[in-house]
Amino acid sequence: MAAQDSYKRSHVIVIALLIILLFITVIVSFMLGRYSISLKELFNILFSRVIPIDTFWSEQMEVVVFNIRLPRILMACLVGCCLSAAGAAYQGVFQNPMAAPDILGASSGAAFGAALAILLGASSRLIMATAFLFSLLTVGMVFVLSQRTKGNKVIGLILSGIMVGSLFSAGTSFIKLVADPSNQLPAITYWLMGSLSGITKKELALAAIPMAIGLIGLFILRWRINILTLGDDEARTIGVNTNLVRLSVIICSTLITAASVSVSGLIGWVGLVIPHLSRKVIGNNYRYLMPASMIFGAIFLLVVDNISRNLLAVEIPLGILTAFVGAPFFIYLLTRKGETL
Amino acid sequence: MSIQVENLSFSYDKHEVLKNVSFSATENRILSVLGPNGVGKSTLFSCILGLLPDYSGKIEVDGEDIRNLSAREMARRIAYIPQSHYPSFNYTVFDMVLMGTTQQVSVFSTPGKKQIERAERAVERMGIAHLSHRGFSMISGGERQLAIIARALAQDAHTLIMDEPTANLDFGNQIKVLTQIKSLASDGYTIIQSTHNPDQTFLFSDLVLALKDGRVFACGKPADIVNRELIHALYGVDIELQSICNDAVRVCVPSFAAQP
Amino acid sequence: MKKTLILSLVLTMVFSLLAACSTQTTTTPSVEPSEIATTEQPADEAAATEPPVDPNAMVLFTDSVGREVEVPVNIERIAVSGPLAQIMVFALAPEKMVGIAIEWDATAEKYLPTEYYNLPVLGQLYGGKGELNLETLLSSGAQVVIDVGEPKDTVVEDMDALQEQTGLPFVHISAYTATTGDAYRMLGKLLNKEDEAEVLAAYCDNVYAKTLAIMDEVGEEGKVRLLYLLGDKGLNVIAEGSYHAEAINMLSNNIADVDDPSSKGTGNETDMEQIMLWNPDVILFAPGSIYNTVENDPTWQNVAAIQNGKYYEVPFGPYNWLGFPPSVQRYLGMMWMSQLLYPDIAQYDLYSEVSQYYQLFYHTNLSREQYNELVANSIGKAEAAQ
Structure with a gap:
């Protein structure tokens, strides 16, 4: 009894530490940027929204803090959180530690949608919406297709995902071929490489809705994901409606992957590496793994995005x-002595 | 009557696996299903567990037709102990046992204090409390089997269905697991297990259901039905039955060894 | 125990990364003051000669797509959104540019004044997002961001969104080959440099009008049958109908007729047989293609243009004279091609025209040697020897 309590407490402490670390990272991220703002100015600007402070800073500083850094920092946290949570969730659904958020073609679909929108000369907000819709559409197609496959549903899903995903990748390649090389092609290429540059508050608000729905869904379903990893038959005899839970987890994961990819472009590795790292730190029980992955993902992407916007001009x-x-770190995880996946 | 099976038939596509199987299992009793590989033991279990809904006939648990029960209601009545295997992720033994309590909490929550206590009692009952925080794939096959039985106990169903609980276990672990199963039966659980080993039926079962070609070949107390004719019919080998310890136990001895 | 180890490892990793980032930022401001100082100097000079204007005075400016943007009356610091804006603005107001969108080609070092060649690279924007770091943009002190090019359907929305986010005015100026002069006039109005802009505009209009007149005289029948080849084997062609073929089509009969003209900078792939079938009278090779080796390549000897020595390399420096990117330097290409293909009608003194262009658009005196180097492979061996 006492043993279980201390066991549980140690997990809760790890998660609390992660939250504190995230908080620190967010504060530090606010201090980083090409536009130099002193600490005093920064905190006064931040608190001026809560308590009245006499303005002694320039208007442009406020623009930097609220229109550029704030949306970008929050977006980096959300995207990291989503990709990592979706990766962890898919790993459970597919009982496979190598599953990543794009396993059902969400990324390939989003990439195709974005490339198509850029080809047709859409605005950045419309590009985002098209990417989101195509991402959902792709996973929907994969799911419908997998229902028609015979035998193991999970394998049917994975194979359909590979198939439809490569179909959309081919489509993206075709669009790149016909795109105008002077402005469309670099825009598509740049989008495919993933970036959070120029995120606005409106985009943040738009993306945050599906993200919140999916993240909350995965958070409350996290215990059931444990049961899914046992395989269908065993899970059913434990009393879990596997088809329903799997579908719900896939819907939530797709929602957050699609929302993330549509604002950030393709960002690989987060969904694979962070859940693994979290497993090493907190174990495989999704009750703790899911929140840990979410927070870890947010910290990781925020740090990486800080590098992205500060390392070079x-x-x-x-x-x-x-x-x-991600790749070297993953190799390190795989080759460490005495550890298994 | 915790499990009542009447005229159960099941086919995969055109291939009929079970034909008119009828039997019942009751509290405090161990029912052993005996038969060669591929005879339909696993299919029979899957039908009873509600995993294969396309059967014909009738299966009742505690007097209710299982067709009318949801997965969760089934889980409250029947727990399943599959053959020992490695899960995809290395959960701790305790997490694995705690998963059994899932049907007791709502879809949107995780097991609470009550469930944790139940899981703790289960690991203690199975004598594996000291392994609670070890990785499930780091412990021995026998310990894994005991952990899965503990999970079934935490599930709080009172019928346990076990798929060859002693397969792939060494001799010591076989006895340990079977002894635990026997003590569970005497605590009031209904136990249905499949087995390859006719010898075990004498010591560790109250009823034997012998399956041949998907039909019930014989059903009764082990002492009444397990004999050289039955073994010959099921497995196509000749044996002699030897009685030892005042007929408390019988042993199947291959005929060539039994020749005087 | 192991878990705490891993966690502390991760913690140190995160902090070291953050620390790495923060040292980066501390170096940035040290660059900044000097940068501002150099860009402000001309401003002071200007203020001395012109009537004093309130430095904070603002004025409404209507850009090419009808957006009304509030910009400073006296714009002293400009950022550009991409390479086209970079080329155009550089000609008119290099001293006001706080940076460039993409790095100059290495050959630019020979022509551009050093202080302009060393302008910091800020990156470019693609619609809403891009390499241009918005904080870099703001800390550069730019008062306006200028976007030049053919307007996309969404240009209004994209410009408005960026303007709202950064608080900086974004101005779009549309430029097509025929309207470059007008684009310069608009730019001149925006930057309070209408006289200087008029010089550039007149130059552009003049070359364009003269080219049209020359081609009128040449007539459709008189156009030289020509191929523009590129690639490391010389087997790619800019086909009729390609986005990049505008200047080529205007000045010659581009006989590369393919089913699906590619608008890529690498053109369409073709092969020797097709080139022989087309049998052009003149071949232009892109800079860096096979101009230097084609003479000794037996497979090319069956092409009449090669046999007759009617092949040339497009001049390059600091840009390809025929485009890539398609901007003002195409006027150079027009003059060069007119003189090369129709010398009797065009009658340009190419050196004086080119050096005038370099003076106006690149702010440099092009010496005879530099000019000879530029056109060494481009005007036929006999003429280059003069």
Whole structure:
């Protein structure tokens, strides 16, 4: 009895530490930027929205803090949180530690939608909406297709995901081929590499709605995801309606993946590496793994985005950075002595 | 009558696996299903567990037709103990046991204090409390089997269905697991298990259901029905039955060894 | 125990990364003051000669797509959104640019004044997002962001959104080959440099009108049958109908007729047989293609243009004279091609025209040697020797 309590307490402490770490990272991120703002100015600007303070800073500083840094920091946290949560959830649904958020084609679909929108000369907000819709559409197609496959549903889903995903990738390649090379092609290429540059408050508000719905859904279903990892038959005999729970988890994960990818472009590795890292820190029980992955993902992407916007004078695409950080780290995790996945 | 099966038939596509199987299992009793590989033991269990709804005939649990029960209502009545295997993720033993309590909490919540206490009692009952925080894939096969039984106990169903609980276990672990099963039966659980080993039926079961070609070949007390004719019919080998310990136990001895 | 180890590892990782970032920022402001100082100097000079104007005075400016944007009366610091804006604004107001969108080509070092060649690279914008870091943009002190090019359908929405987010005015100026002069006039109005802009505008209008007149005289029948080839094997072609073929089509009979003209900078792939079938009278090779080796390549000897020595390399420096990106330097290409293909009608003194262009648009005196180097492969061997 006491043993269980201390066990539970240690997990809660780890999560509390992660929350504190996230908080610190957010504060530090506010201090980072190409536009130099002193600490005193920064905190006064931030608190001026809560308590009246005499303005001694420039208007442009306020623009930097509220229109540029704030939406970008929050977006980085949300996207990291979503990709990581979706990765963890898919790993459970597919009983496979190598599953990532794009396993059902959400990213390929979003990429196709975005490329198409750029080709047709859409505005950035319309690009975002098209990417989101195509992402949902792709996963919907994959799901419908998998229902028609015979045998193991999970394998049917994975195979349909690979198939439809590569179909949309081919579509994206075709669009790149016909795109105007002087402005559309670089825009598509840049979008595909992933970036949070130029995120506005409106985009943040739009994306936050599906993200919140999906994240809350995954959070409350997190215990059931444990049961899904046991396989269908075993899970059913424990009393879980596997089809319903799996569908719900897929819907939530797709919603947050689609919303993330549509604002940020393709950002790989977060959904694979962060859940793994979280497993190492807090174990495989989704009750703790899910919140830990969410917070870890937020911290990770925020840090990477800080590098992306501060390392060089120009923006470095996020997808490139996450791969640079993610791939070696993953190899390290895989090759560490005495550890198994 | 906790489990009542009447005229159960089941086919995969055109291939008929079970034909008119009828039997019942009751509290405090261990029912062993005996038969060679591929005879339909697993299919029979899947039907009873509600995993294969396209059967014909009738299956009742505690007097209710299982067709009218949801997965959750089923889980309150019947727990399943599959053959020991590795899960995809290395959960701790305690987490694994706690998963059994899922049907007791709502879809939107996680097991609470009550469920944790129940899981703790289950691991203690199975004598594996000291393994609670070990990884499930780090412990021995026998310990894993005991952990899965503990999970079934935490589930709080009173019929346990076990798929060859002693398969792939060494001799010591076989005895440990079977002894636990026997003590569960005497605590009032209804136990249905499948087995390969006819010898075990004498010591560790109250009833034997012998299946051949998807039909019930014989059903009764082990001492009454397990004999050389039955073994020959089921497995196609010749044996002699030897009685030892004042007929408390019988052993199947291959005929060539039994020749004087 | 192991878990605490991993956690502390992660913590240190995160902090070291953050620390790395923060040291980065502390170096940034040290660059900034000097940058502002250099850009402010001309401002002071200007203030001395012109009547004093309130430095904070604002005025409404209507851009090419009808957006009314509030901009400072005296704009002293400009940022550009992409390469086209970079080329155009550089000609008119290089001293006001706080940075450039993409790095100059290395050859630009020979022509551009050093202080302009070393302008910081800020990155470019693609619609709403892009390499241009918005904080870099704001800290550069830019008072206006200028976007030049053919307007996209969404240009109003994109410009408005960026303007709202950054608080900086964004101005779009549309420019097509035929309307470059007007684009300069609008730019001049925005930057209070109408006289200087008029010089550039007149130059553009003049070259364009003269090219039209030359081609009128040449007539459809008199146009030279020509191919523009590129690639490391010379087997890619800018086809008739390609987005990049505008200047080529205007000045010659582009006989590269393919089913699906690609608008990519790499053109359409073709092969030797097709080139022989087309049998052009003149071949233009892109800079860096096979101009230097084609003479000794036996497979090319069956092409009449090669046999007759009627092949040239497009001049390059600091941009390809025929486009890529398609901007003002195409007027150079027009003059060069007219003189090359129709010397009797065009009658340009190419050196004086080109050096005038370099003076106006790149702010440099092009020496005879530099000019010879530029056109060494481009005007036929006999003429280059003069």
